[in-house]
Structures are given as structure tokens and as C-alpha cells.
Amino acid sequence: xxxxxxDGYTLLMGTVGTQSINKxxxxxxxxxxxxxxxxxxxxxxxxxxxxxxxxxxxxRGINTVADFIKYAKANPGKLNMASSGNGTSIHPPxxxxxx
Numbered sequence: 001x002x003x004x005x006x007d008g009y010t011l012l013m014g015t016v017g018t019q020s021i022n023k024x025x026x027x028x029x030x031x032x033x034x035x036x037x038x039x040x041x042x043x044x045x046x047x048x049x050x051x052x053x054x055x056x057x058x059x060r061g062i063n064t065v066a067d068f069i070k071y072a073k074a075n076p077g078k079l080n081m082a083s084s085g086n087g088t089s090i091h092p093p094x095x096x097x098x099x
Contacts, residue, residue, distance in 0.1 A: 002031035013043065017087040025087055048090050 001012045019033045062068050083090045
């Protein structure tokens, strides 16, 4: 797409992964997301949400995000997470273990 002949009819719908995250994941990419593309408009916003098991959270005194962070810092290695994978908007940090 980055090397396509500009014909005025070809559009790319990118994501945070293709346009922002991937350049930090891959040492070599066939395009530069900042130099090779020009944004036209925002089509959609997709918020990320944090979901926890209510019973387990309550048993650990977790009622807010601040409580969750406090618990996680005090209990390293005791929490698991799931994500939609590397290069996505919820790309897990290397310090997380994944469920």
C-alpha cells in the first residue's frame, strides 16, 4: 500500500498497531508509518476496558483500578492477563505473565 501508485481511489484503513505500535516491535518494516501515509480522518474510536472476576477481586480488596495496581505491585507474579496479542492496543508489557 505504501508503494501503490497514488490514483486518488485507494485508501488504507490502519489501526494503532499498523500505524504506531509495529514500528517498535519490528526492526525492519517495508514502510514508515509516519512518512509513507497521510491521515485523512478518524473513522472510529475503540476504547479498551479492564475486566476482572468480581468475586476474586472483592476477596482481595480490589474495588478500583488504584486498588488493582496496589495489589499487583504488592503481589508480583500472582496475576495473569489475557490480551489480543502483540501489536494490539492492549499489547502486554514484557513483565506480565499471560493467561
